[in-house]
Amino acid sequence: MSQVELRSMWKIYPRGNVVGVKDLSFTIRNEEFLAILGPSGGGKSSTLRMLAGLEEITRGELAFDGTVVNHLGPAERNIALAFESYALYQRLSVYENIAFPLRARGMKQAAVAQKVRWIAELLDLEPLLDKYPGSLAGGQQQRVSLARAFVRQPKLTLLDEPISHMDQRLRAEVRARIRHLHEEMHNTTVYVTHDQAEAVSLCDRMVILHQAQLQQIGTVEEIWHRPANRFVASFVGEPAMNLLPARLRDRTTVVLPEVDHESALSFRGELDPGAHAEVTIGIRPQEIGVLRAAGVANTLPCIVRLLEFQGENTILTVTTDGPAQHTLKVAVAASEANAVGERVFLQVRPESIHLFEGDRPVLRRALAG
Amino acid sequence: MAEVKLESVTKLYGRKKAVDGVSVTCKEGEFLSIFGPTGAGKSTILKMIAGIEEITSGTIRFNGRVVNDLPPQERNVSMAFESYNLYPHMKVYDNVAFPLRAPRWGLRLEPAEERRRVKEIADFLGIGELLERLPQHLSGGQKQRVSLARALVRRPEVYLLDEPIAHLDARLKFSTQSLLKEFASKYGSTIVYVTHDYREALALSHRIVVLRRGTIEQEGTPEEVFHTPRTDFVGRLIGEPPMNLIDGDAATRDGEAWFQVGDRFGLPIRGPRAEAMRAVTRTEQGKPVARLGIRPENIRVSRARPGPAAFQLPVYAVVQEAQSTVVTFELPGTFFYARTRQEIGSADYRVGEPLWIDLDPEKIFFFPRTVALSTKA
Numbered sequence: 241m242s243q244v245e246l247r248s249m250w251k252i253y254p255r256g257n258v259v260g261v262k263d264l265s266f267t268i269r270n271e272e273f274l275a276i277l278g279p280s281g282g283g284k285s286s287t288l289r290m291l292a293g294l295e296e297i298t299r300g301e302l303a304f305d306g307t308v309v310n311h312l313g314p315a316e317r318n319i320a321l322a323f324e325s326y327a328l329y330q331r332l333s334v335y336e337n338i339a340f341p342l343r344a345r346g347m348k349q350a351a352v353a354q355k356v357r358w359i360a361e362l363l364d365l366e367p368l369l370d371k372y373p374g375s376l377a378g379g380q381q382q383r384v385s386l387a388r389a390f391v392r393q394p395k396l397t398l399l400d401e402p403i404s405h406m407d408q409r410l411r412a413e414v415r416a417r418i419r420h421l422h423e424e425m426h427n428t429t430v431y432v433t434h435d436q437a438e439a440v441s442l443c444d445r446m447v448i449l450h451q452a453q454l455q456q457i458g459t460v461e462e463i464w465h466r467p468a469n470r471f472v473a474s475f476v477g478e479p480a481m482n483l484l485p486a487r488l489r490d491r492t493t494v495v496l497p498e499v500d501h502e503s504a505l506s507f508r509g510e511l512d513p514g515a516h517a518e519v520t521i522g523i524r525p526q527e528i529g530v531l532r533a534a535g536v537a538n539t540l541p542c543i544v545r546l547l548e549f550q551g552e553n554t555i556l557t558v559t560t561d562g563p564a565q566h567t568l569k570v571a572v573a574a575s576e577a578n579a580v581g582e583r584v585f586l587q588v589r590p591e592s593i594h595l596f597e598g599d600r601p602v603l604r605r606a607l608a609g
Numbered sequence: 610m611a612e613v614k615l616e617s618v619t620k621l622y623g624r625k626k627a628v629d630g631v632s633v634t635c636k637e638g639e640f641l642s643i644f645g646p647t648g649a650g651k652s653t654i655l656k657m658i659a660g661i662e663e664i665t666s667g668t669i670r671f672n673g674r675v676v677n678d679l680p681p682q683e684r685n686v687s688m689a690f691e692s693y694n695l696y697p698h699m700k701v702y703d704n705v706a707f708p709l710r711a712p713r714w715g716l717r718l719e720p721a722e723e724r725r726r727v728k729e730i731a732d733f734l735g736i737g738e739l740l741e742r743l744p745q746h747l748s749g750g751q752k753q754r755v756s757l758a759r760a761l762v763r764r765p766e767v768y769l770l771d772e773p774i775a776h777l778d779a780r781l782k783f784s785t786q787s788l789l790k791e792f793a794s795k796y797g798s799t800i801v802y803v804t805h806d807y808r809e810a811l812a813l814s815h816r817i818v819v820l821r822r823g824t825i826e827q828e829g830t831p832e833e834v835f836h837t838p839r840t841d842f843v844g845r846l847i848g849e850p851p852m853n854l855i856d857g858d859a860a861t862r863d864g865e866a867w868f869q870v871g872d873r874f875g876l877p878i879r880g881p882r883a884e885a886m887r888a889v890t891r892t893e894q895g896k897p898v899a900r901l902g903i904r905p906e907n908i909r910v911s912r913a914r915p916g917p918a919a920f921q922l923p924v925y926a927v928v929q930e931a932q933s934t935v936v937t938f939e940l941p942g943t944f945f946y947a948r949t950r951q952e953i954g955s956a957d958y959r960v961g962e963p964l965w966i967d968l969d970p971e972k973i974f975f976f977p978r979t980v981a982l983s984t985k986a
Contacts, residue, residue: 407646407805408848408849408850408851409845409851412849412851412937412944412946415928416925416926416928416935416937416944417926419926419927419928420925420926420937420960423926423960424960434778435778436779437779437930440929440931441928441930441935442928442929460929464931477931478779478780478783478931479783480780526931526932545791546787546790546791546794548786548787548811548812548813549811549812549831549832550808550812551807551835551847551848552906555787555812557787557791574832
């Protein structure tokens, strides 16, 4: 439970002078659930390890509640770590594994017992307390690991490694449990993952790291509707945002060259006064309507090339009419029953359009709601 | 391309039955998925089709011809293994080209033609830049795509793909899945595909065989398996979060069928659903009991009471998705998930807050109990 500030933090690995993290500044708010998201090699692990005290901070400051902790070791920082990098102690019982962080802080026997019973009940671990980790199923071990991380209120709870490799049933359960514990305990929680769906599902806000640098920090809503750059726009969301070359016709309309005699799409939002004519239009697959007849404004004529049934949804792969033959992905309700080869008209609402010039967004969009 | 037919195929390892009397046909040009949890016997079936594993009993036919006794190299199949099985001393190029050089198929390609084919499939799968590297210098995801390229470079009678995209990260998995589907439809290939991931099975297949402990639990199109699961096992294997399963008493109240869950809630069950409930009702400890199944998408949650059949539970957790929110509730021994379609960022339900829950009566299933309910195992 604390506010954690990263102030111009750098990690430079002396071997080969590799920059792990470059001038990183952001604040983790008290009791917040923050996800650190990015592709591998983007700087997530370096950041996590510096937060945990497992890695020296090359330059800059790390402060917990205003106190600089750069020189404190992992134990002195009062943090809890969970998941793969901190395995369970195989020679201790489940009870002792959960009690370990409490005992390490000198808690009295009776208080330890009370705390362990309390978290065991919350995570349905009571029948397992006398067992040893080796005899537990994967999901049970996961819960013991969570119990150990959440049994006390550290300054910061760090959850490392994604849960995306669990089976779908366990994943749904563990997500719910993590979110529940976070709120019950009022912890400040940081969750590190490369899986954007995982980050979206759990966090209040997310930090996106790429090429050792902060790309954006914000709520899921902000990141979804106002991505700071093209990388963020295409990294968050599955299927990823469709990006196509376009040309500004005026302050409210773009045309798509070589798409059915230059299809025009009107957009809404504040256009950057300095924007040039050549732009990239971004449209999320989840925000496209599929019509079967022409004659409606803001549509692109397309042919359906591929259908991928997902249960509730179907993902369509379509190509645009005209010489450019751009490929787009569209998520539709499965009940739509489209067919391969079918002609469709993609309808894009003016408020769903993103525009980029190079890497930079040039259209400031309203947040929904 | 060939039709592959399994007739009562059984595989014993010692006394353990890995595959038990499986009969299934993969038609010519069909994409058939064998789908099930770990240990169901999926890979064993694929290996028997490939000829790598012997068949204990039963028959396998390619286009009507029995192949039981044909060694692997005499069966015209291409296989991708989950474990990649790349040749460590060969560059990626030579690994991919290997099947083109096998004397048995007598392709005798000119080097330029071989290069064209290897390059084509490598570029298609996004590994065109890796051809000069050795496998040891590749990431797991890259190795897996090399293994897939090696399987797809040749046009055999049947492709046998064992979890070929399981080790790719989420983004690459989805894009490679689309490529596989494109490949299959372009060449009209016969593909038998093994996966434990319901998304892949639904997205790729013409038909799905759901395997459970060596036997077929259900066989059907992706739509059939999704919309009309035959058992609780199949229902729970599909969807994230999976289908909710709830045990309750099959009661009668004022002459009306009623599904009662302890003192937490009760639901009137009408029309054909009442018949379905009666059909699966069993007596346990003197009480008639049934199991109800409903997908998270078919449950509405709200702060105001939506109707007479709605009931209240406190929120256990709220989890966001790109286009929806999953609200989790706790029931004895299990969790209960509801998905509400919402604009991103608009969910503000709090943990512990009581919400009204309304099940879509048209979307309720009743099943005999064949799986242990507790996820808390």
